[in-house]
Amino acid sequence: MNFESFKVEYLVVFDTKDLICTNLASFNHLLQANDTLKIEGDKLTYKGFTINYLVQTETFNEQQQRYFHLKLSTTEVNRVTDFEELLKSIRIILSRVCKSPVQTLWDDMSFYYAVQAYPIVHVTENLMRKLITKFMLTNVGFGWTKIYTPTQVKDSVKKKGKENLENSPEYLYETDFIQLANFLFVEYQTGNTSNLIDKIKSVSKIEELSLEELKSYAPKSNWERYFSTIVDCEHDYLKNRWESLYELRNKIAHNNRINKQEFSRIAQLVDEINVKLQSAIDNLDKIKISTQDKEELTENIIINTHQLYGQFIIEFNRLHNVLVEHFHEKDLKRLGPMQAIRLLYNKGLVDKETYEKTELVITTRNKLIHKSHEFNESELSTMIKYINEVTKVINNPFQEDEEDEYDPDLCIDCKHNKGIYPFSNDGQLCESCSSKSSKYELCTPCGTFHLWGELIDNKCVNCNKDE
Numbered sequence: 001m002n003f004e005s006f007k008v009e010y011l012v013v014f015d016t017k018d019l020i021c022t023n024l025a026s027f028n029h030l031l032q033a034n035d036t037l038k039i040e041g042d043k044l045t046y047k048g049f050t051i052n053y054l055v056q057t058e059t060f061n062e063q064q065q066r067y068f069h070l071k072l073s074t075t076e077v078n079r080v081t082d083f084e085e086l087l088k089s090i091r092i093i094l095s096r097v098c099k100s101p102v103q104t105l106w107d108d109m110s111f112y113y114a115v116q117a118y119p120i121v122h123v124t125e126n127l128m129r130k131l132i133t134k135f136m137l138t139n140v141g142f143g144w145t146k147i148y149t150p151t152q153v154k155d156s157v158k159k160k161g162k163e164n165l166e167n168s169p170e171y172l173y174e175t176d177f178i179q180l181a182n183f184l185f186v187e188y189q190t191g192n193t194s195n196l197i198d199k200i201k202s203v204s205k206i207e208e209l210s211l212e213e214l215k216s217y218a219p220k221s222n223w224e225r226y227f228s229t230i231v232d233c234e235h236d237y238l239k240n241r242w243e244s245l246y247e248l249r250n251k252i253a254h255n256n257r258i259n260k261q262e263f264s265r266i267a268q269l270v271d272e273i274n275v276k277l278q279s280a281i282d283n284l285d286k287i288k289i290s291t292q293d294k295e296e297l298t299e300n301i302i303i304n305t306h307q308l309y310g311q312f313i314i315e316f317n318r319l320h321n322v323l324v325e326h327f328h329e330k331d332l333k334r335l336g337p338m339q340a341i342r343l344l345y346n347k348g349l350v351d352k353e354t355y356e357k358t359e360l361v362i363t364t365r366n367k368l369i370h371k372s373h374e375f376n377e378s379e380l381s382t383m384i385k386y387i388n389e390v391t392k393v394i395n396n397p398f399q400e401d402e403e404d405e406y407d408p409d410l411c412i413d414c415k416h417n418k419g420i421y422p423f424s425n426d427g428q429l430c431e432s433c434s435s436k437s438s439k440y441e442l443c444t445p446c447g448t449f450h451l452w453g454e455l456i457d458n459k460c461v462n463c464n465k466d467e
């Protein structure tokens with residue numbers, strides 16, 4: 001946008017009883033107390049720079065107060081610095097004499113800097129969106145936008161009549177500035193703290209603890225996990241600058257005044273942030289994420305972007321920890337949740353209803369994490385209810401019947417047919433049960449059946465690790 005002129009208007013109020021600035025002449029004398037300001041008619045000159053000067057004044061509030069409305073303008077748009085210095089001199093004089101603050105009624109200078117700032121902030125926002133979009137698409141998959149988009153963003157998009165973007169990365173362009181930062185900078189923990197506590201309890205000397213292992217339990221952001229190794233930039237360096245830019249950006253977005261110093265700060269922040277974001281984009285192909293890390297990344301994004309999905313994942317992890325804690329005491333802590341609940345069921349320690357509810361919860365979680373499957377509020381609420389019921393059953397005291405051993409040759413599903421197909425490295429499925437395509441799927445490389453949703457790219461966790 002090209003400016004042909006600048007206009008600034010101030011309103012200042014004096015109490016008439018103070019006998020200060022009782023008329024236009026005395027007001028002009030007050031301004032000219034600064035030797036650099038000279039007023040002649042409708043012109044005001046500051047150090048050789050002349051602008052248009054107009055003042056309106058009236059008494060009000062039963063003549064107890066008088067206002068002065070200053071209108072200052074210039075067509076010499078190339079003399080921005082001179083105009084700002086002139087304005088500053090006027091504000092200083094008025095603020096020293098007037099009891100009430102000087103009110104700004106119009107400020108083209110703020111508009112000028114906002115116009116200069118918006119495009120460069122826009123570039124930085126879109127660099128961040130580009131980084132997140134490419135990172136997510138290449139590491140989680142195209143379906144991530146269906147689940148991992150904030151609910152409030154989805155609602156705002158629908159209000160704008162853009163429902164067709166529901167499964168598109170374009171959703172990210174509707175995401176709030178600070179939410180973008182949350183993706184990179186919110187810290188989260190992946191390690192089970194109970195394992196850390198057990199580790200500490202098991203050692204007798206401090207030398208038996210590994211510093212690196214202890215650090216692995218500390219919360220980390222996605223920037224620390226995936227980008228700090230490819231970009232020479234600390235988490236706090238980028239996070240602090242993004243937050244500072246967010247505050248200044250809001251002043252522009254909400255039509256608050258912005259001055260030259262703030263614009264200079266915006267330009268500095270943009271330059272510092274852009275170079276780091278571009279470096280991250282250029283080196284994305286160097287990031288290698290394991291299958292487990294992908295799951296942790298996906299879970300964290302769900303927790304931080306979708307309230308109900310996030311609540312389900314949190315509750316599922318609580319159930320997982322309950323199972324891990326139980327079998328940790330029996331030196332079986334490496335069991336997965338499905339293997340753990342199946343072992344409890346096969347030993348008669350939980351009933352069939354509890355087993356089936358747990359199986360359904362695990363399948364729901366796997367569909368959500370690995371397939372980006374969508375669930376409605378009722379379905380997720382039911383799953384959370386099941387988790388609470390199952391957890392209560394597992395936490396109840398029980399005794400294992402050592403003599404009541406299950407037959408490992410039987411199908412783990414129907415319990416009466418002979419098992420012939422390996423299932424998740426723990427048990428077997430019969431011919432009939434293995435054909436339940438809505439419940440089980442086959443990992444072709446190793447020939448092992450798994451619960452539907454556990455496979456990633458049609459391969460189990462072990463086969464993915466072998467690549």
